[in-house]
Amino acid sequence: MVLGTGGTIAGTARQAGDQVGYTAAQIGIDALLESVATFHGVPLEAEQVAQVDSKDMDHAVWLQLAQRCAAALERSDVQGVVVTHGTDTLEESAYFLQRVLAPRKPLVLTGAMRPATALLSDGPQNLADAVAVARSDQVAGVLVVFAGQVHESEAVSKRHSFQLEAFSSGERGLLGVVEGGALRLLHAGPVCAAPAPGLLARLPSDARAWPRVAIVTSHAGADGAVVDALANLGVAGIVVAATGSGTVHRSLLEALKRARAAGIRVVRASRCAQGRVLPRPDDELPHAAGLSPVKARIALMLDLAIGAGE
Template sequence: MPHHQSRRSIIAAFSFMFIVAAGAHAEAVVSVSPRLANVSILATGGTIAGTGATSTTTVGYTAATVGVQNLIKAVPELAKVANVTGEQVFQIASENMSNEHWLVLAKRVNVLLAQANVDGVVITHGTDTLEETAYFLNLVVKSRKPVVLVGAMRPSTALSADGPINLYNAVLLAASVEAAGKGVLVAMNDQIQAARDITKTNTSTLDSFRTPELGMLGYIQGGKPFFYRQSSRRHTQDTEFDVSALASLPQVDIVYGHANVGPAAVDAFVAAGARGIIHAGVGNGSLAAKVKPALTSARQKGVLVVRASRVGQGIVARNGEANDDELDFVVADTLNPQKARILLMLALTKTDSSKDIQRMFYTY
């Protein structure tokens, strides 16, 4: 008998089980099936847990009002694809997601995935920063077991709300053997996306989450995931990052490039104690004449500078629009500014060497 089947058979003798987490309410699971995978749903709030004044309210609704058990009850079909438990980790709109939230979430995910009776984790999340949380977890989760983030573009009370089917697909994906070892995934709009590459591309449409240049990983159709590619970048258990003992993350801020940009934002972030700055430059990460001296000064003060691009696609070429070797800057490769910030924060927990950090940007 395969190991995962024997593990499930052991817990099948129990009619219920509990997830116990510090500060979290334990939730029971009833009628455990030995044939199904065990998936823990960690709820953080967002539109998927939101409510509107009417069934046609798709903007101006209130996020993060529905609890995890009601989310699960709204999709009884979940019982056909997995033994599901629910845990309310946070109840926030995702624009309020912080470094501290990420550390709590990552540690909880790693604790759950280390348990023999957990086969996968689904995280319900607001869409505004879903891509950032997914990439952070992609770098710090220490397991090959599936981790799937899911959200919704419409609140739970809306006509044709997308949350229920998205949640069903996310649980199905987290319960599948096909998803193991592929890094942290995002299940939205019947598609499977990679945490490193996905981004939100539209303020409100259901197909907002895309990987414009490199493409999605696959589809979920007919109750089955279909994978067509996977990321070649290192992730999860193969990274060098460990947050188990971290209580905080280094301060890294983003400076946005635009016409007539000046040095004020760079100077303010340095004065506020930033250890790193992501410069979201125009084009190929270009540096405006008024900003370059401020960034050069920041690097001389020990602040790591990463050249990214506001464009959203393409490689930022090292020694292209700036002499990065001479300036001792790092380039973001294909990471967008918000994801470059995440990698730089984690990199700074390991080293202050720009050369080593550049290696990380080409690795992850």
């Protein structure tokens, strides 16, 4: 089953050589599948779940996508699911789906860095590779397949704004690669955070009711004004993208402590591309372990939505 959500892989430009000035989410999933010759004879079903530029991805689309993925994964005749997605928030959607579904079959997200109308679009090959991984019996769970590389949802992040190999799994490393249309694993896995039982069913059916969680960044000259403003707006949680292994500017820290005393959940993640927040006995704020700020926001939002403790 291939589910389309838009993104650059479905994007078009007025000129074939234009790889920047294009409009995302213009081509339907059926047309994308028809453009890949290797799919002829492959038993595929397609469904257009959404048609958005992934910078505009929202919780309502996430909920609909998770529900459609869950329905497909429950079918005995579905071996795996592929989701086409824009690259800007692909890592967030992948982590969200892993947390709420933890599928026992492959659920693979892919996309493209160049629009479908580019002279050398990377979308068709990425889509072919994603389908190959989704049809494999070697893996399960939510994966990201991009530029011939296979990433785990918890580790993957977009690390380049333009290059075709835009995604990295940092210190975790690749789970595998796709070679000649076949998956080759590089290590055992995937190992991802297990979801709470029945998490998807426990989320509010109206995504507008999901807890509001914001991200703030610690930096030179930071103060607490943004945190105080967020508290006044009634946010339920705040993730601070901290420096280094979780350090926070003292002025920002005082505001975060005030927010926490007022009942707002606060979590520290590191703004560094690699490494994690290391716990210390004198920590004043809880940490997000190895999660990036954007994934820590999702984890905190889900915890708040189901009433999980700190």
